[in-house]
Amino acid sequence: MINNHEVFKALPSLFSDAAISINDVTSFAVDIGPGSFAGIRTAISTVNGMALPDKQKVTGVSCGEAIAHELLKNNQDKTIVVVGDARRQSLWYAEFILKDGIITISQDYSLTTKDEFPTLIKKETIIATPDWHRLEEYLTTATPKDSTLISKQSFPTAETIAFLAIGNHARPALPLYMHPPVA
Numbered sequence: 001m002i003n004n005h006e007v008f009k010a011l012p013s014l015f016s017d018a019a020i021s022i023n024d025v026t027s028f029a030v031d032i033g034p035g036s037f038a039g040i041r042t043a044i045s046t047v048n049g050m051a052l053p054d055k056q057k058v059t060g061v062s063c064g065e066a067i068a069h070e071l072l073k074n075n076q077d078k079t080i081v082v083v084g085d086a087r088r089q090s091l092w093y094a095e096f097i098l099k100d101g102i103i104t105i106s107q108d109y110s111l112t113t114k115d116e117f118p119t120l121i122k123k124e125t126i127i128a129t130p131d132w133h134r135l136e137e138y139l140t141t142a143t144p145k146d147s148t149l150i151s152k153q154s155f156p157t158a159e160t161i162a163f164l165a166i167g168n169h170a171r172p173a174l175p176l177y178m179h180p181p182v183a
Contacts, residue, residue, distance in 0.1 A: 007046055022050060029165030031156060032060035033176040034084055034092045034109060035130065040175045048173065059165040060173035062109070066156030066164055067128055068096035069103050079106070080126040082154070083117065085134045091117050092178040095125075103169070111178055118142045128154040 015022055030047040033040040044060070051058045064082035072080055083093040091114060095107035112120060121127065125147045129135050132153035143149040164170065 007042060011046075011050075025050070025056065027051075027057040027059065027165075028173075029059045029061055029161045029170075030173055031063050031066065031161055032171060032173060033063055034086070034178050035063055037175075037177075044173055044175060058173040059170040060176075061156075061161045061164045061169060062094075062171060062176055063130060063156055064094045064109065065096065065103065065105065065169055066160045067130065067154045068094075068098075069164060069169075070156060070160050071126060071128055071150065071154070072096065072098035072103060078126055079122055079124070080128060081107075081121060083127060083129050083131075083135070083139070085131040086111055086178045088179060089113065090178075091135075093117065093120070095122075109176065109178065114138060114142065118144055121147055123147070126150065130154055 028047045028051050030043050031040070032044065047058055050056075064084075067082045068080045072078060077097075077099055079095060079097050081093055081095045083091050086092040090111045092109055092111055093107075094105060094109045096103055097106050121144050123144075123146045125144075127139065127143055127147055128150040129139065130153060132139075132151075136151075139149055140151075
């Protein structure tokens with residue numbers, strides 16, 4: 001994982017390791033969140049900066065949708081809830097289903113409390129989080145017994161972000177904020 005302040009130092013070696021030049025890239029895809037405010041803003045700004053000189057296309061893909069895609073591709077007709085720490089005493093979550101090979105969002109991104117979250121989970125749901133390090137203790141006890149908890153940190157891969165950006169899962173490359181700005 002690259003820290004926000006190290007991203008520009010890392011870019012040349014990332015392109016070199018992939019055996020491509022930035023001039024070979026014709027469009028960009030970026031994770032738009034939800035997630036770390038600074039991390040998402042840094043990623044989107046970096047990609048927009050790389051795309052600007054040649055006016056290349058920049059597409060956004062939500063973190064939850066990419067995680068759901070990775071976990072559902074072999075679990076036809078299952079429901080997955082991706083949940084994260086929204087700070088301010090709340091959780092963000094979204095629900096996805098794979099039916100006939102197509103992932104759809106069945107409950108758009110919303111905020112909830114930790115007390116309310118378990119009541120929102122349908123039977124036999126798969127639950128995953130990119131915030132395992134912060135939510136492990138909570139999710140281990142709050143996950144309904146008839147659901148499956150992915151007991152590790154779930155992150156989308158670059159391959160999945162790119163795949164979804166090419167398909168019909170793309171969004172504008174704008175941060176997916178869960179809270180209104182704080183004055």
